[in-house]
Amino acid sequence: MATAEAEIADDRLAGVAGNLTKAQQSQLTRSRVRAAWLFLAPMLILLALVAGWPLFRTIWFSFTDANLSDLGSAKFIGFENYLTRIDGEWYGVLADAEWWNAVWNTMKFSIISVSIETALGLIVALVLNATFKGRSLVRAAVLIPWAIPTIVSAKMWGWMMHDQFGILNHMLLGLGLISAPLAWTASPDLAMVAVIMVDVWKTTPFMALLILAALQMLPTDCYEAARVDGIHPVKVFFKVTLPLIKPALMVAVIFRLLDALRIFDLIYVLTSNSRDTMSMSVYARQQLVDFQAVGYGSAASTLLFLTVALCTVLYITFGRVRFEGR
Amino acid sequence: MKRLLGLIGFYLLVAVIILYAVFPFYYAIVTSLKAGSELFSVNYFPMTWNWGNYVSVFREQPFAYNLLNSVLVSFSVVALSLFFGVTAAFALGRVQFRGRGFLLLTVLGVSMFPQVAVLSGMFELIRGFGLYNNLLGLVISYMIFTLPFTVWVLTTFMRDLPKELEEAAIMDGAGPWEIIFKVFLPLMWPALVTTGLLAFIAAWNEFLFALTFTLTNDQRTVPVAIALISGASQYELPWGNIMAASVIVTLPVLVLVLIFQRRIVSGLTAGAVKG
Numbered sequence: 001m002a003t004a005e006a007e008i009a010d011d012r013l014a015g016v017a018g019n020l021t022k023a024q025q026s027q028l029t030r031s032r033v034r035a036a037w038l039f040l041a042p043m044l045i046l047l048a049l050v051a052g053w054p055l056f057r058t059i060w061f062s063f064t065d066a067n068l069s070d071l072g073s074a075k076f077i078g079f080e081n082y083l084t085r086i087d088g089e090w091y092g093v094l095a096d097a098e099w100w101n102a103v104w105n106t107m108k109f110s111i112i113s114v115s116i117e118t119a120l121g122l123i124v125a126l127v128l129n130a131t132f133k134g135r136s137l138v139r140a141a142v143l144i145p146w147a148i149p150t151i152v153s154a155k156m157w158g159w160m161m162h163d164q165f166g167i168l169n170h171m172l173l174g175l176g177l178i179s180a181p182l183a184w185t186a187s188p189d190l191a192m193v194a195v196i197m198v199d200v201w202k203t204t205p206f207m208a209l210l211i212l213a214a215l216q217m218l219p220t221d222c223y224e225a226a227r228v229d230g231i232h233p234v235k236v237f238f239k240v241t242l243p244l245i246k247p248a249l250m251v252a253v254i255f256r257l258l259d260a261l262r263i264f265d266l267i268y269v270l271t272s273n274s275r276d277t278m279s280m281s282v283y284a285r286q287q288l289v290d291f292q293a294v295g296y297g298s299a300a301s302t303l304l305f306l307t308v309a310l311c312t313v314l315y316i317t318f319g320r321v322r323f324e325g326r
Numbered sequence: 327m328k329r330l331l332g333l334i335g336f337y338l339l340v341a342v343i344i345l346y347a348v349f350p351f352y353y354a355i356v357t358s359l360k361a362g363s364e365l366f367s368v369n370y371f372p373m374t375w376n377w378g379n380y381v382s383v384f385r386e387q388p389f390a391y392n393l394l395n396s397v398l399v400s401f402s403v404v405a406l407s408l409f410f411g412v413t414a415a416f417a418l419g420r421v422q423f424r425g426r427g428f429l430l431l432t433v434l435g436v437s438m439f440p441q442v443a444v445l446s447g448m449f450e451l452i453r454g455f456g457l458y459n460n461l462l463g464l465v466i467s468y469m470i471f472t473l474p475f476t477v478w479v480l481t482t483f484m485r486d487l488p489k490e491l492e493e494a495a496i497m498d499g500a501g502p503w504e505i506i507f508k509v510f511l512p513l514m515w516p517a518l519v520t521t522g523l524l525a526f527i528a529a530w531n532e533f534l535f536a537l538t539f540t541l542t543n544d545q546r547t548v549p550v551a552i553a554l555i556s557g558a559s560q561y562e563l564p565w566g567n568i569m570a571a572s573v574i575v576t577l578p579v580l581v582l583v584l585i586f587q588r589r590i591v592s593g594l595t596a597g598a599v600k601g
Contacts, residue, residue, distance in 0.1 A: 040417040268533075
């Protein structure tokens with residue numbers, strides 16, 4: 001639909017004065033297309049330089065024994081960084097228990113934090129969608145966590161969760177919920193909980209704003225009908241609102257999920273290279289920079305890229321299905 | 327009665343949301359105003375107004391340089407991505423040509439790249455250009471995440487501008503360059519402000535590239551500087567300094583976001599881009 005309309009518009013543009021000959025019209029269209037490519041070229045070249053080329057090189061490095069101190073002397077070694085068998089033992093990223101630990105951490109983190117963010121985001125969005133005094137104040141307040149740099153959030157919460165002087169332990173002790181101070185970021189059981197808590201605080205606003213946009217586009221008539229029929233608001237929410245915003249909700253969830261899969265800064269700053277919270281990104285960077293193993297680290301990066309690429313393809317397909325369905 | 331209870335419950339929920347959103351930053355401000363051993367007692371309200379941490383954060387490390395670096399990098403990133411974004415959005419939003427849909431999908435795909443996935447290739451590139459430990463290297467590498475969403479949001483905006491304007495301009499004999507910069511640009515301020523702000527925030531907050539591609543303290547941007555503030559030992563982090571530095575970097579962004587909150591909300595939802 002939209003394309004056809006635009007084409008008509010383009011034809012109209014080409015034959016603007018109405019008294020141009022066919023040849024002149026097509027020449028105008030052609031010069032427009034040529035201009036378009038000319039305008040696109042700088043952006044495409046820049047994108048190829050900063051995205052395409054580095055990605056290509058990273059994938060190439062993953063098949064070499066490259067070392068950070070001397071990238072030039074990298075030799076092709078095939079799949080050895082991924083998986084290889086030497087003297088009856090398996091080596092490579094895919095045989096590394098630490099890698100699978102990072103994969104498991106990333107999955108756990110992504111699924112739990114995005115689920116909580118979706119639930120809380122829905123609540124905040126529903127509140128913001130109601131008309132009440134002080135609504136703009138709430139919206140401003142909700143934007144604050146989103147605006148705060150991730151590093152700052154990690155440090156702020158790191159201080160609040162400090163095992164000896166942290167306000168979180170102080171509060172929980174005061175309320176009698178815990179009997180002794182907890183080492184939030186250091187203990188193996190709680191470190192992931194801590195990371196999820198901070199991420200939920202930081203990204204729920206984003207989720208809420210996306211859901212709010214979907215809520216504000218809903219038609220009002222079915223709500224009026226529901227009110228006239230005296231249906232309980234909770235039932236209206238589950239029977240009307242939720243099904244109507246489901247497509248937008250799914251897109252938001254997948255968007256957040258893709259973002260969560262590549263988490264780096266929060267974990268790196270809050271719990272540093274701790275094994276209990278290490279994500280795929282943290283693992284890859286540790287190999288690349290700390291251990292200088294560019295080949296091996298690139299193999300891990302490539303695996304992460306493939307994971308995210310797979311999800312992106314699913315997302316784009318899903319997005320298109322939704323688009324055509326309308 | 328039931329109505330009243332519902333109302334009270336609702337406002338209670340509102341209060342909880344506000345408190346949850348605001349408290350951590352508020353507590354950072356309270357902490358930043360404490361001196362010495364006051365840090366080790368928990369207070370919900372500022373007891374003293376001690377600006378010592380704000381002074382020492384500048385004295386004990388090149389924090390002024392870090393701030394300047396962040397400002398330089400962020401503004402350059404915004405200017406570059408807006409320029410390339412506007413020209414590309416004109417082509418993608420206003421002209422029909424083969425491969426347009428594919429290009430848009432490619433751009434969208436790039437915005438999903440995990441930064442780690444390009445880290446080693448980018449490192450090689452930056453070193454190849456001799457830009458390691460150089461702000462220009464950061465500016466170039468940041469294009470990977472600001473350019474895609476700038477192009478994406480500006481394209482959707484450009485597509486919705488009225489055709490009549492362009493027709494009239496063509497009638498007057500204007501070329502594409504004049505159409506973009508004399509006809510469309512004046513209409514695009516809202517979109518430019520939104521995308522510019524989002525690009526600014528993304529560049530201001532970026533951590534992984536800044537951490538990996540800089541080496542010396544005076545070339546670092548603020549997020550890296552804050553992450554690397556350390557004390558005599560791991561257990562003696564100067565929390566007062568860290569909180570003061572955190573407040574300093576957050577305030578400008580916060581002010582911008584609160585001033586332009588409507589724009590930002592519409593920009594976030596229009597492109598469904600990551601912040």
